[in-house]
Amino acid sequence: MNLILLEERDFTEPNRVRLDGRRLRHIRDVHRAMPGDELRVGAIGGKIGRGRVERYDDDALEMDVILDAEPPAPLPLRLILALPRPKVLNRTIAAAVSMGIREIDIINSWRVDKSYWKSPRVSQDNFRLQSILGLEQAGDTILPDIRMHRLFSPFVRETLPDMLVNRMKLLADPTGEAEFPRRISEPVLLAIGPEGGFIDREIATFREHGFTVASLGPRILRVETALACLVGRMF
Amino acid sequence: MNLILLEERDFTEPNRVRLDGRRLRHIRDVHRAMPGDELRVGAIGGKIGRGRVERYDDDALEMDVILDAEPPAPLPLRLILALPRPKVLNRTIAAAVSMGIREIDIINSWRVDKSYWKSPRVSQDNFRLQSILGLEQAGDTILPDIRMHRLFSPFVRETLPDMLVNRMKLLADPTGEAEFPRRISEPVLLAIGPEGGFIDREIATFREHGFTVASLGPRILRVETALACLVGRMF
Numbered sequence: 211m212n213l214i215l216l217e218e219r220d221f222t223e224p225n226r227v228r229l230d231g232r233r234l235r236h237i238r239d240v241h242r243a244m245p246g247d248e249l250r251v252g253a254i255g256g257k258i259g260r261g262r263v264e265r266y267d268d269d270a271l272e273m274d275v276i277l278d279a280e281p282p283a284p285l286p287l288r289l290i291l292a293l294p295r296p297k298v299l300n301r302t303i304a305a306a307v308s309m310g311i312r313e314i315d316i317i318n319s320w321r322v323d324k325s326y327w328k329s330p331r332v333s334q335d336n337f338r339l340q341s342i343l344g345l346e347q348a349g350d351t352i353l354p355d356i357r358m359h360r361l362f363s364p365f366v367r368e369t370l371p372d373m374l375v376n377r378m379k380l381l382a383d384p385t386g387e388a389e390f391p392r393r394i395s396e397p398v399l400l401a402i403g404p405e406g407g408f409i410d411r412e413i414a415t416f417r418e419h420g421f422t423v424a425s426l427g428p429r430i431l432r433v434e435t436a437l438a439c440l441v442g443r444m445f
Numbered sequence: 446m447n448l449i450l451l452e453e454r455d456f457t458e459p460n461r462v463r464l465d466g467r468r469l470r471h472i473r474d475v476h477r478a479m480p481g482d483e484l485r486v487g488a489i490g491g492k493i494g495r496g497r498v499e500r501y502d503d504d505a506l507e508m509d510v511i512l513d514a515e516p517p518a519p520l521p522l523r524l525i526l527a528l529p530r531p532k533v534l535n536r537t538i539a540a541a542v543s544m545g546i547r548e549i550d551i552i553n554s555w556r557v558d559k560s561y562w563k564s565p566r567v568s569q570d571n572f573r574l575q576s577i578l579g580l581e582q583a584g585d586t587i588l589p590d591i592r593m594h595r596l597f598s599p600f601v602r603e604t605l606p607d608m609l610v611n612r613m614k615l616l617a618d619p620t621g622e623a624e625f626p627r628r629i630s631e632p633v634l635l636a637i638g639p640e641g642g643f644i645d646r647e648i649a650t651f652r653e654h655g656f657t658v659a660s661l662g663p664r665i666l667r668v669e670t671a672l673a674c675l676v677g678r679m680f
Contacts, residue, residue: 443678
C-alpha cells in the first residue's frame, strides 16, 4: 500500500478522514505509523497528497489530509482480455491498473473454460477490490472501467466497432507475423487471448477489424507477464 | 504446462519415458490427451521436441519422444533481487525464468524483513520447483542458477565485482535520474530493491560499482510487474 486510498464516506470534515478496518490495520501493522507521521494518500477519483496521523485507537485512525497533486497519467492503452482463470484474473487486473490501464473489456472466446464465468471473482465488486489494490500499489486514484462481454459475436458486432477509431490495433499471439512495435505515442487497442490462444476463426475476426497479429517471441508467457512486457515495450 | 519437462530418471529407453504424479494428472485432466496424441516435451537441460502418448493407466503414462530442437534462447540479463515476500518470490522466480532469465542472485538489504529468510520457500528445492513451473510455461528446458546472499556487505565485496565485467549495470529505483534504456543488445546486470526500495547507502554502494540508477516513472510497481516491464522495454 504505497498510497492510502480515501473514499468519500471517510471524510468527517473537508480535510479530515477517519479510517478503520483494512486500512487502519495496514497503517498500524505495516507502516507502523505514529501520531504526527505523514503518509501518502489519495481520494478515489481525485487528487493525491499527504495525510498526517492525528489520532489513533483500536477502532479507528484520524488523519488531516492535504490533496494537492494530480495522480499519475494513464496509459493510452485499452485492453481486450479473454477471461483467464479467476485467480489469474485478479492478479492481471491489479497489475493492469497499477500500470495505468483504465479501460478493460473482458470477453469470452472459444478456449475460455465456461466455468470461469460462474466464479464469484467475475463480478464488479471483485473488479473494484482488485483495482483498488492496483491503485494503492501504484499511487494512483482513478478506478478503471471494466466491462464484461459473455458472448464473443455480440461483442464483435456491437461493441468492438466503436473501440477501433484512431487506435493502433494489436492482437498478441505467438503465431503473429509482426513484431510488437516499440515506443509508440498513439493510443493502442490491445487484445490478449486465453491460455492456448484465440482460435483461427477469432483471429480472422480481429484481422477483419484492422488488428495486426504480433508476437512477443517463441516463449509463451502468462497473461500478466505478457501484458507487463508489452506495456514496457510499447510505452 | 505448455511443455512437459522430462527428467533423466523418466527415460526407460533412449526414446521412451514413463511419467506419473503431477505430470500424469496434468496430461490426463488438462490436456485430456488420448493414446496417439502428441504433446510438446523437453528434457531438462536439453532439447525440446514432441512426445506421442503410447500407453496410459491410473498410475503412469508412457510416451515415445523425439527431441530434435534447441530450447528458446536465454535473455542476456543477470538479475540481482532483494528478497521479496516469499509468496511474491515464487511468482517472481517463475516469471523471470519464463522470460529466459538464467542467473538470479537473491540478496539481503536493509528493508528486507528478516523473517523472510526463514521461510521454507527460501530454499533451493523451492527455487527448482518454481523454475520448473516457469520453464513449463515458456517451453524452455534450462534451469536457472539461483544463489542466495544473506549478507549485503560480503555480497558486495566478494561476489559483485566478478559480475560487473562487460555488462550494462542498472538499478531500478523510483528516485532514478535516468530513463531505462530501450532495445539494448549488450548483456545487462539489473538490480531490483525490496518493497520500499534500497536505502540511500545501498544505492550509493551500487553507484560506486558502476550502476546507473534508472526509473520506470512515477508509478510504483510490484517486483514481478516491474521486472516484466523492464524486460519488454530493454530486449
